[in-house]
Amino acid sequence: MLILVVYIHTEMFKLLRLTAKFAVTFIPVTVSIFALPALAERWIRVTTDNDDNIYYIDKDSITGSGRYRRYWDAIVYREPKRGVYRRIFFNSVDCKTRQLRVRIKRDYDENNKLIRERDDGGDGELFVIEVDDSQLPVFKLACSK
Numbered sequence: 001m002l003i004l005v006v007y008i009h010t011e012m013f014k015l016l017r018l019t020a021k022f023a024v025t026f027i028p029v030t031v032s033i034f035a036l037p038a039l040a041e042r043w044i045r046v047t048t049d050n051d052d053n054i055y056y057i058d059k060d061s062i063t064g065s066g067r068y069r070r071y072w073d074a075i076v077y078r079e080p081k082r083g084v085y086r087r088i089f090f091n092s093v094d095c096k097t098r099q100l101r102v103r104i105k106r107d108y109d110e111n112n113k114l115i116r117e118r119d120d121g122g123d124g125e126l127f128v129i130e131v132d133d134s135q136l137p138v139f140k141l142a143c144s145k
Helices: 004-033 136-144
Strands: 043-048 054-058 067-080 086-092 100-107 114-119 127-130
Touching: 054 136, 067 136, 086 136, 127 136
Parallel strands: none
Antiparallel strands: 043 054, 054 067, 067 086, 086 100, 100 114, 100 127
């Protein structure tokens, strides 16, 4: 009986130590990068630009068919831009003409606190995604679904 109790205690200690190691290693990274809106389900890292800014897309948010898509994407800046460390967008795109309209834009500080939100709906900024644009890989992924 004593051997069984010692064995169970030892195995539980190993499990707790493994769990603690996982939490220390992975959870802060997950929270710092992926503490994104509740709407997001599955953020995927798509690319890194020449300034080491990282681009993500919420693959589960991609909707639409034919030549039109809507999706959430994000940029995590290596160096903050006027106090903005992370920016999240809700976009609509025309996959044929490569026109992108920013419908919602959210800016976050270094503590993942929302600084400002802009919801322009159908009147948001309109861009054409060029061949050398950092958004091109995100666009291609959205349009491939």
